Structure formats: structure tokens, C-alpha cells
Amino acid sequence: QEAATVAFLMPDQASTRYEEHDYPGFKAEMGKLCPDCTVIYQNANADVALQQQQFNSVLAQGAKVIVLDPVDSSAAAALVTLAQSQGVKVIAYDRPIPGTPADYYVSFDNKGIGQAIAQSLVDHLKAKGVPDGAGVLQINGSPTDAAAGLIRDGIDAALDASAYKTLAEFDTPDWAPPEAQQWAAGQITRFGADIVGVVAANDGTGGGAIAAFKAAGVDPVPPVTGNDATIAALQLIISGDQYNTISKPSEIVAAAAANVAVTFLKGETPEAKTTLYDTPSELFVPAVVTAENIKAEIFDKGINTPEEVCTGEYAEGCKALGITQ
Amino acid sequence: MQARERLPAKGERILSLRGVTKRFGAVSALTDIELDIHAGEVVALVGDNGAGKSTLVKVLAGVHQPTAGSIEYMGRPVTLDSPAKALEMGIATVFQDLALCENLDVVANLFLGHELSPWRLDEVQMEVRAWTLLKELAARIPSVREPIASLSGGQRQTVAIARSLLLDPRIIMLDEPTAALGVAQTAEVLNLIERVRDRGLGVIIISHNMEDVRAVADRIVVLRLGRNNGVFTPETSNQDLVAAITGATENSVSRRQGRLAAEAGGTTA
Amino acid sequence: MQARERLPAKGERILSLRGVTKRFGAVSALTDIELDIHAGEVVALVGDNGAGKSTLVKVLAGVHQPTAGSIEYMGRPVTLDSPAKALEMGIATVFQDLALCENLDVVANLFLGHELSPWRLDEVQMEVRAWTLLKELAARIPSVREPIASLSGGQRQTVAIARSLLLDPRIIMLDEPTAALGVAQTAEVLNLIERVRDRGLGVIIISHNMEDVRAVADRIVVLRLGRNNGVFTPETSNQDLVAAITGATENSVSRRQGRLAAEAGGTTA
Amino acid sequence: MTTDNDKTTLDRADARVRHDDSLKGAIRDFTDRLRSGDLGMLPVIVGLVLISTVFSALNPVFLAPNNLVNLLFDCATVGVISLGIVCVLMLGEIDLSVGSMSGLASAMIGVLWVNAGVSLPLAIVAALATGAMIGAVYATLYNRLGMPSFVSTLSGLLAILGLQLYILGPTGSINLPFASALVGFGQLWILPAWLSYLLGLLPGAVMVWVGLSVMRQRTAAGLSAQPLGRLVLKAAALTVGLEGAIYYLHLGRGVPVMFGLFVLLAVILNYGLTRTQWGRSMFAVGGNREAARRSGINVRRIYLSAFMLCSTLAALGGILSAARLASSSQQAGTGDVNLNAIAAAVIGGTSLFGGRGSAWSAVLGIIVIQAISNGLTLLNLSSSLRYMITGGVLAIAVIVDSLARQSRVSHGRG
Amino acid sequence: MTTDNDKTTLDRADARVRHDDSLKGAIRDFTDRLRSGDLGMLPVIVGLVLISTVFSALNPVFLAPNNLVNLLFDCATVGVISLGIVCVLMLGEIDLSVGSMSGLASAMIGVLWVNAGVSLPLAIVAALATGAMIGAVYATLYNRLGMPSFVSTLSGLLAILGLQLYILGPTGSINLPFASALVGFGQLWILPAWLSYLLGLLPGAVMVWVGLSVMRQRTAAGLSAQPLGRLVLKAAALTVGLEGAIYYLHLGRGVPVMFGLFVLLAVILNYGLTRTQWGRSMFAVGGNREAARRSGINVRRIYLSAFMLCSTLAALGGILSAARLASSSQQAGTGDVNLNAIAAAVIGGTSLFGGRGSAWSAVLGIIVIQAISNGLTLLNLSSSLRYMITGGVLAIAVIVDSLARQSRVSHGRG
């Protein structure tokens, strides 16, 4: 395979996954499939205009394939059009681009993620015998973040179908955990023991909610969801403070994207596993992680090592769950 | 505006204050001030430091609103609620603190608010007028394109005086106009005051220099602790004037003179 | 600091300037200035507006750095690179623009930079000293707890003068100290200058009032357009002095006097 | 001075000033100040009362003791940052990087203490020292190069954020142990009831004590003194108010230690600003830099102290917020922290142009901001409405103050 | 005035001032200004050149014509907002809500034009009118209630963001049709080569023409005039520079029409600020509000004009960014827009304290900011490094200017 330039454009810093998993995964796979190719990585810090700037700049640098995780799914349509007019292939990554079909789409499904964490919580509550009609809090992501909107739609879908009601709902500005904490603290004084669970859209906001319960002296903390499987969240799951998170070993998707990119570089058309928004797509199903399956999903699969997670006070919990070095 | 149209006849009363009072919180800066200004007359306002002279001028310039009292201008009661209104009515003022914009150059300050051709400033014309005006006042300003911030105290004062002349006023109020001026510039300003008076304008001049006051004033109004303290003529002796200002015949000035005289006597003796 | 320790003997040369030059961009404000100050002597610095008097004072106060030239203080060459240094060496200054903090009250301004008991300000002591000092200068200030912004021009000037006395200086420079002062306050400041001189301090006073200058000065130094233009004694006639200041015997002052004399002659004739 | 009346004290010789020491005089004095708008913090307090009334009408939980306790916890973190902001605003400068700085400090605690096993006090000292150092850099850029603080701290904002992300590295966020003293301090610790009641007595007692000693000194020095009655009345009112508030909070969990720390810092800063040479110099430099320089004040050192204090307090705020959240995360210090910290100071009455301000402005301002945000939390609102209402309420809270100040200007106090 | 020399012109009578009209004089004049730091925009340009050199050394693509064309596209949107910011900064005020305002305008275009089917010009007018209205509200709050603009625009920031989210509704973002003129304008339209070369000639021509007429008037009025040679030299240098730049850009796609609009607006604002009574009043009010009021300037009207202009330009910037993105979204106007717009003006040399500034400061400032951001996108950096480097480079870009200004202060120009 001859040398070519491939760009990998990520949307934000809200979680570390892009720099810690997606990009390294993509780069590693590219290195295997096309050792001479150059990979350009950019992150748009949740700024649409900056992403456009980055997109233009990788075009100027002669990228032949662009893997794009759009900050704003609809605004990205313009970028796809621009690239395709210059014969450059665009692979939509993580978030779809509904307006203009990209050349390919690989992703975990954000709406699916929202639905999965909420459903897992609902099932857990049912299993615990929480009566129908009890209330949960819903902490969404940033009101100006499209991905947060998708997760919220998923959560809504699952909760609406359940027997539990949403007591109150909050769009966390900038996904900031302190904001989530402050809001949750207010709801705790407001609803007290009526809160049987919290659906939080990511691990950061979930952590904020947990801190609020701890601060209010609520013990035990009601089940709180998360998403992203950050180490901090895994630790909280091990210590029993958080109920679940979503493991998105982004390396899988990143590797798939690299495969598709190299296929494009060879001038071939990659095979479509499914079609979404008129785009040939490949979707991966993420796994919900709870204390029951954390060992199997995280440690046995080698996504994280016990050394990373079972530090200090969490060593005890790890042992209890049978996680060993 | 209408008041502006008519040029008052010489000797006509232009401005008259009745019972004007101004309080700043607990401090009464002016109490029941009465004052009349006639066309073609120079009224000197004198008084000790903090007597309320500048406050009175600011009330007439529309800078401060009086707490009580009434003002009549050309026979009609008026409220001077903004400096713009006072200027429009023909009351021009040179403030003690000059009120110049330090970031603007001399020309810009001179014409501020009254620029020639507002939509396409005529810088050349303005500069020419600036130079001629300043020359008339014997100012020694190196360049009219330097910001005011770089001028000396006297140069700034000259600019402020020149500005008040540009507006073609009916009354001109000068608050210690010669305080920072050199001897030559002071002479020119005194000349100017006389010229202006002869053109039929009313002039209010505030000064601590009794010699200058006596040289140009037709009437000398004394303020003391914010109240009227008598009206004098230029013929009044210095001693009486100082006594009215300080409120006592035995005062710092007379004591100093007495001491100097005694010392002189002592050395000659 | 060391220079401060020794009180200079009366008549000893405290300060001497040689070839001091100061340029602001294209403008030369001072050119080759020579000046000596002795202990127990009052030197008056006079000159036209913009002659460079204030610039010279600012150079000595450490506000401006001279472009060229050397300064000797108590016989030792010094660089005055900050106002703090000049103050420390015992050079106190009353600036023409006063340099007061308008947001602070009178007491705070008086003691600024030299507060009593820095870690637990002794407001009562400071207030008492403020009142006594101001009373000495015949100031009529309603309250020393009002911000400077609410004081009249003369009141501010009194505060600035009072401040310079607090520092127990060796040399005191007064840039037009009486410009805004009333007659009584002016008399007190002149008294003060004489007292200070008698205590063996060097005094530099700038003024446009030839009468005051003659009353207190031992020597009169004239600046013109930034250059030395002669040294005179108080006995010099007014006319010669004005001629030296304006650079010509035929000047605004003489013309005005001539005109007034002619008019007076005309009316009597 | 022929009109001197020997019976009057030194400071009451002027006939133009009205003095009145009776109770009626006090009332007239007050209405006078009311009319001239010279009311200090009163308008902000009125704004606060207004907000509280509306919110508690909409949802009574707002005034529930425990909700107020939460409010105080939340005030402390950003409030501490805002205290530092008061110092730089006082000089007419700004620090845009306090948010990042607090984030960096929070990250340092996580990395040093939890990950690297450094002892907690050492980690805290390291974080504070970093803050002080960064402040010193800003001051140097300002003093030596004359770089506007807006630009240098904007650069700092970015660079420090980068540093925060860098040291947090791949983990992204670090949990602080819930059982630790730090987290306890940030989430749980409450002053014992007897101590908080005792502390509540302190201000009134100090007021009377200091007031009496000043009174004695003034009379001895021949100056007029505040009448005893008024002093005692004020102190009594203050004490009753404070003790009432403490009683009410103790119906819930009580007074957070963290809030106590915040108030303590505000008291210290207030003392520094009003009663020391340093504070006097701060006001002077902020009011007229050149005049301050000519008075012999070391202006550069003043800037240095203000920038260092600001960054250090920002670091402390970061540590507190890490304690409050029980985690050091990438998001710490992002979002509204900057704007809230600056806005708190401004709302409380510190001028952006320098020369006017007080430590209490930060305390009041942050309470206003947090009260709005807390009050809205208790209502079910969509984000769009929440934003609109926050904007509106903020404006209303400040309008009261603006009106008062407006009247001061028209009374000639600029 | 006995020393008058009749051969000299009116403005050259003073012996203390050195004048020199020869070429050697021009050079000495320049070195003089170099030493005294009175260099206007030169230091920023030097900073820009420095940045460009480094970036193009690291990645030659930086100077590729098409990359520069992209840079110009990106400059236009925030640049237009920054022009408005210059107006409020000039008065010593601030508008923190320009980001939200641009977001609201962008949302209005989407909702009115695409969703509600209103005609495009009408939608644009509606957005601009909303901007003007909001500016008028700020001005009224300032003029009538004396509310600090920091607080009123902070309230505005939140309220307008809420409005933006509200009118966009749950969809969150709306695509603008690619084929439309608006999107073409924002993404594709390039000035025809002949036109851009012609426009490149214009500044030089105007300079000579105006210069000659002023010269004639001045000589007629007895004032000294700039020597012809220097004028022609300046104009020639300017023209050669511009035409060269245009030629280089035409090696790529060419000069964006949108950038042309931005420059046109800057030219108009520059004319307004420097050559009209309004502009003079802006400087006066910013420099000394009270002096301006006493000169009879209607200070309130000046504030009104500045706030309205600022919000309206922010709305225009929002429309441009919608065009550039071909979408109206919830994210529009969030993030760094506010800080970038304000920073651009400040970096270009507009003072935050009022009374000093120019329209060109926005142009230069935004080019610096975008060059840094564009240059960094060409390097493969992790986010943490990117932040750190952005901060560092920003500081370096401004240090040049600060050094120059510092020297001006030490030369006594405050």
C-alpha cells in the first residue's frame, strides 16, 4: 500500500476516550494495514467552527480519507459535500451524518447507549422490587451537545416504556460534574427518599450525583448509571457506589474505521454490514458494565488491568468481586 | 434655543439666581445664593477655598442640579439639566478642572462636540482655527496634534479657554482661568475678557488674584461658606475685600503683612 | 539612605544639576539645564507656560528619567530612577497636577505610602495629625473622611502641600503650590515656606505670581523654552523679570500696561 | 480661624456639615444615605431577599434549612476564588485563568495524593505553591513587559488547561477517597452547634470592643466619637441576625466548616484591605496608579501581591471543589467557574475599573449567584427556560444595586 | 510672539520641535518612533510574521495558498463580531453576550428561512433587528439605571442562549440548503481575479488622492504638509504588498467574498471612528466621560450607538457563521466565540479601559488568533499540548506589542 494521508477528526474533550482509545486504536490498526500512511489527528473541543477549520486544513494537507466524528451532526453535512466534491472519502465515526450520506459509517450507537443504561437501571430496580411509579432523576449531557441529545432520546425511550417516572430532568451545561452535583443536591432536598435511582448520561455527571448523595448523608446511594467506563467509574462500581457504566472499547470501532479507510485507499468499496441514513454502515453493540459482569467485560477482555483500577481503597472491593492482579 | 436667537442689549439682565441651594449629602455647599448677571458686565466671584464658587458655576453650567432655588435666563425661568442644554442656551464655561479629554489632541479637544462638518471632519480648517486661536492667547504649544496628556498645566488651561470662545456664547464663565498661566498669557486673557465684555457678553470670572479681579471686574461678589457675603466694587480696598472673604479683619493675610512690616521695621531700626 | 542621615549645614550645596536634558520624542522639553540648590535657600523657578519647569521638577522627583546630564545630591552623583528613591533621599514634591488618589479620603491621601503602624493602621492618630496640619494651612475642609473627589480645587492643593511636609524632607519642591489657593491659604503657605527655609531645608518653588516669588525667593532662576535664561535676585524689577521670561522687552504684559495707561490718560485728558 | 468654636471637636468645626448623634439623627442620617444611594451592601441584600421570596413562593423547599446548608457548601468553592478576583479587580486588572487554575489544583491533588501517594498536606502545599508561582508569572509579565492582564491570563487560561489535561493523563478523572478528611471537609463536616453559636457572637463582640477602644482614643485626641447607643444597637442587631441564621441552619445539618473557612478568609482579606498599609496601597494603585507611584508606593510589589493572591486563592478554590466533588476531573474549573467568580465580585459592588471593592462583595455576590442557580434547580425547567430565567433574575438582582448607585452619581459622588 | 519667524508655517513656529522632511528625516522619524514605541500596529504585524515563520517551518502547508484562503474565511465570522467589540471597548465597556447573540442570529436564520419559509433577506433583517434591539436594551440599562455592562451583558449571555435553544427547539440544528446563495457566500464565493486586483489598487489610490488634496488644502491654509515623496512611497509599498498578497491567494482559490465584506465593514468603521463627529465623540466618551458630557456631547446616545452596533455586528457575525457552516445549530456562538472576539480586539491594541482603539485592531487581532489556531491544526498534537502551545504562542504574539508599548510609557506617554 502506497503512502497516503488519512485524517482522524474527533469532536471534543468531554471524555478522554478519543485520545486514550479511539485515536491510539485507529493509529495502531493503520500502522498494521498501511505502515507508510500518515495519520493526522485533530480534536475540535466541541467547537463546530473549529472542526470546520480542521476539516479544511486536512483537505489542504492532502488527506485522501477523513474519519469524522462530527461535533454537530447536521452541520457536518457541509463538510461531507465539500470533501466528496474533491474526491475525498469521508467515514462518519461514532455519530451519524443524516443530512448528506457519508461514504461509510462506523459506530457505537449513542441512542442505543442511552437506552441500554436506562434499561439496565430499570431492570435492576424491578429486580430489587422497587414498586411501580417510583421516581428517578435524569441527568443529561450538555444542552448544546448533539451527542447528548441522542443519549437523552435513548434514555427517554427506555424510561417512558418503564413503570418508573422521571421526577426531574437536567441538561448539564458543558457536562460539568459540579453542576450535576449541585443540581442533584437540590433534588435530594426536594424529593428526599422518593429518589430510587439516577440515570446520568456519562460517568462524570454520574459521579457528581454520587457525590451529592454522599454529601447529603444518603446511605446507601441509590443506583446511578454512567457511560464511558472511565477508571474512576469502574472504581465506583467496584466500591458499590455506582450501578453501571457502558464499556465502549473504542479500539474496536477505531480498528473497523481503519479497515474501511484502507479499503478506500485501495480504491475498493468496503462491504456494508447494514445501512443507516442511506449510508453503508457497521454498528457495534456496547456492553453495559455492572458489578456482576465487570470482571468479564473489563478485566478478562483486557480493556483495563487490575493494576490500573484496584488501587488503594478499591483493592478490597476488587478482591470481593474476584478481580486479581 | 429661542433664547439664543436674540442678542441681549447691553446692560440687560441675562441671568438671575434666586435662593439657589446645593447640598451634597450632609454638606451644604451653597445656601440661598442670589446673583444677577447683565450683558456687557464682568462679575468677579471671589471667596475662600471651598466657599462654593465652583459649585455655583457647575450649577449654572448644567453639571449639578440645584437642591432648591430658581434660575432665570433672559427673563424666563429655566432648568439647566445637562451641560448640553446650558451650552445650547449660550452659557459657555471654563471649568477649574478643565474637563479635557487627555487621550485626544488639542484640535479635537477644542472642537469637541462642535466639529466642523460632522460627517467628514474638516481637519485642515479646524487646525488652522486652532493655531490662530492659540496664538491670540499667546500660547506656546509645540504641536496641536499631540494628545492633551503631554501638555503642561498652563498649555491645557489655554486650550480650555480657547474652547469656550469657539461656541459664540452669551455668557462666559471662567473658573480660575489664569491660575496656571504665565504672565504673558494672563495678560492676554485679561485683554480677552475685556474684548468679550465690550462685545456685550456677560462674564463671570472666579479668581484668587485680587489684582486681576480688580483690573477687569465691574462688580465683585463675595461668597463665604456657601452664602452670599456682600457685593463690592473694584474700588473697595484690598483689606476690606480680604476681610469679607475670610470673614474677619484679623486674618492670615493681615497677620503676615503685620509680621513682615514688623520685621522690616526691626531690621531698619 | 545614608544621604538622609546627615542634616546638611546651612548654605551647603545639596543638589546640583549639570547639562540635564529631557526629550519627549521630537520635543526637547529641557536642554542643558544647570541648577544648584543650597540648604536654607528658597529658589524660585519661573518661566513661560511650557518652559519646562514641571518637567525639571519631575526629573528631580524621579518621575521622569533625564535623557542626558548628571545630578549630584549632597556631593554624590545619583540616579533618581523612581519616585520612591527620591522620597527616600529626602526630596519631597508637590506636583502641579497634585497626584492624589480621588477614591481615597483626605487622611489616606496624606499618609499614603507612609502610614502609621502598617499592620494595624492607627486611624485615630492619623486623623488627629491630619486636622492639625490642615488647620495650620488655614484649610477649610468640611471632613477629612470624604474622598478627595468631593473636595474643591484649593482644598486638594492644601492636602497635597500638607502631604509633602509629613515626610521630613531635605529638599521640598512646590510646583505652583498657591495656584488654586485663596488669599488666606496663600499667606499661610508663604509663611510655611519661610519657616521651612529657616529650618535649613532647600526649597524650590515654581510660580507665575511675581509678587509671591519676590516675597519668598532668595534666587530666581528663569527658564525659557527649556533652557536656562538667567538667574535674578528678588530685587530685579518686574519688567526685567518679565522680559527674561517672555524673551522680549516688548511683550503682552508691557503692551497691556501701555494700553491701560494710554486709556487712563485718554479718559483723564 | 476666627470662627472656631472651642467647644466643638477638631473634626466638627465646619458649620456647613450637619451632625446629629441622637437616635433621630441616626434615622435622618440613614434616610439621607438612602436618598443619596450611599448604602454599601444593602441594595444587594435587598436583591437577595427579593430573589429568595420569589423562589420560596415557587417552591418552599428553597428555604428548607438543608437546602440552605447545601447552598453554603456550594458558595464556598467559587466564593474563595472570587475573593482572589476582588484583589485583581481592585487594581483594575483581571484574571481570566482562575477557572483553569482551580482545575489544575484539583488535578494536582488527585495526581499527587491519590495516584502518587504524596501526603495530603504536601499535595495541598504543592497546589497552592503552583498557584502562587503562576500569579507571579502574570505579575512579572505585567510589571516588566506591560502585558495587559487580559491577554496574559487568557494565555494562562489555555496553557494551564493544557497542563491540567496533561497531568491527569489517560485516566481523565480520579476519585478521592470518600472516607478521607478532605472529602469529609468538602461534603460533611459541620461546625458543632456550640461553636457556631459562639462564633456567631464574635462579630458583635469585636464590634463593641473595637468601637469602645476607638471611642476612647478619639475622645482623648479631641475628635468626635460615635455615640455609644448607636454602636450597641448595631452590634445587637448583627448578633441577633447571625444567631437567628445559625439557629435556622441548625434545624438542618448546621453550618458547614467549609463555609466557615470561606468566611474566615473573607474576614482576613477584609482586614488586610481596610486596616493595613498593603490594603491602603491596593486602593491607591487601583484608584490612581501614577499618584500611588509618586507617593513612594512600590507599585510593582502591589501588583505582584494581588496576582499571587488571586492565583493562590484560585488554587485553594480548586482544592475545595475537588473535596466537594470527591474527584479530580478534566472538567474541574471549566464551564462557568471563571464567569461566576468574576461576576460574584462585580455583583457585590467591586468595580472592574479598580479602586473600589471589598472582600464582602465576593461573599454577597456568590450567594446571589448560587441562590439563583439553586432556586432554579428546584423548579422543573427546560434548559432554554432555565437560561432565560437565570439571565433575567441576575439582571433583577443587580438592578436594585444599580438604582442605588445611580442615585449616588446624580448626587455628585461619581 | 516676538520670536515668530514669518517664513515658517503656522504649525512649525516652535523651536523645540525637530522637523525634517527629507527621506533621511523620514528614517530618523521612524527610528525615533521605534525607540519611543509609538508604532501603532507594527508590533502586532511583527508578532504575526514570527508566528507564521515558525508554523511554516513546522509544516509548510501553513503557507499554502489554499490554507491561507481558508484562514481568511475563518477570520471573517468572528472578525465581524470583534469589530463590534471594538466599539464597546472603546467606551470602556464590554459585551459578554456577543457569542450568544451570534448564536441567536444563526438560529433565527434557520428557523425563519428554512423552517418557516420566510424569504432570506427578511430573515436576515429580522436577525439584525433583534441584535440592534438587544443592544438598545443594554444601552438603556446602562444609561437609565447605570448597570455595569459586565453584569447586564452577562445576564444577556444567559438569556439569549436560552432563547437560542428555545427557538431551535428539540431538533437542535437546522441545515441550510447548500445550493443557496447564503451558503455559497459563506463557503465558496471568491472575488473574480480582475476585481480583487482592482480592489487591491484602491487603498493606494485613495491614499494618494486624499493625501494630495489634504496637501493642497494645508499649503493653502499656511500649514506644513507631508512631503509628496513620502506619500507616494507609502502608497506604492502598500499597493505592492496588497497586490502580492492577492496574487499569492489567487494561486489557490482566491480572495473570499466574505473576507471582502469583513474588510469593507472594517473600512467603514474605521472611517466612522476617525473621520466623523460620532467617532470623535466615541473617543472622547471613552477617554473622559465627564469631559465629554461637559462638551455638550449626548453621552447616552453614544453609548446607545456603541451597544447597538456591537450587538448588530454580533448578529451579522452569527449569520455569516451559519452561512459558513451551512447550518444553524445549538452550538453556534458557544465555546470560544466570546473570548476570541474580545481577545482579538485587545491583541490588536484596543484598550479595555476605553479611549484607545481602532477598527484595524480587530482585523489584525483575529488574524493572529486564527493563524495560531490554524497553524496548530496542521500539527499532530494531543489536546493538552495544543492548549499549552496555544497559550504560549498567544503570549509571544502579544509580548512584542507589549514591549513596544512599555517603551512608550517609559517615554512619558502614559
Ligand SMILES: Nc1ncnc2c1ncn2[C@@H]1O[C@H](COP(=O)(O)OP(=O)(O)OP(=O)(O)O)[C@@H](O)[C@H]1O
Ligand atoms: N461632589 C461633591 N460631593 C461632596 N461635596 C462636594 C462636592 N463638590 C463640592 N463639595 C464641597 O462643597 C464645598 C464647595 O466646593 P467648591 O468646589 O464649590 O469650592 P470653591 O469655592 O470652588 O473652592 P476653590 O477656591 O478651592 O476652588 C467644598 O467644601 C466641597 O467639599
Ligand SMILES: Nc1ncnc2c1ncn2[C@@H]1O[C@H](COP(=O)(O)OP(=O)(O)OP(=O)(O)O)[C@@H](O)[C@H]1O
Ligand atoms: N509626557 C510628555 N510628552 C510629551 N511632551 C511633554 C510631556 N510632558 C511635557 N511635555 C512638553 O514639554 C514642555 C514643557 O512642559 P512643562 O510641563 O515642563 O511646562 P511648565 O514649564 O511646567 O509649564 P506651565 O507653566 O504651563 O506648568 C511642554 O511643551 C510640553 O508640551
Ligand SMILES: [Mg+2]
Ligand atoms: Mg473652585
Ligand SMILES: [Mg+2]
Ligand atoms: Mg508646570
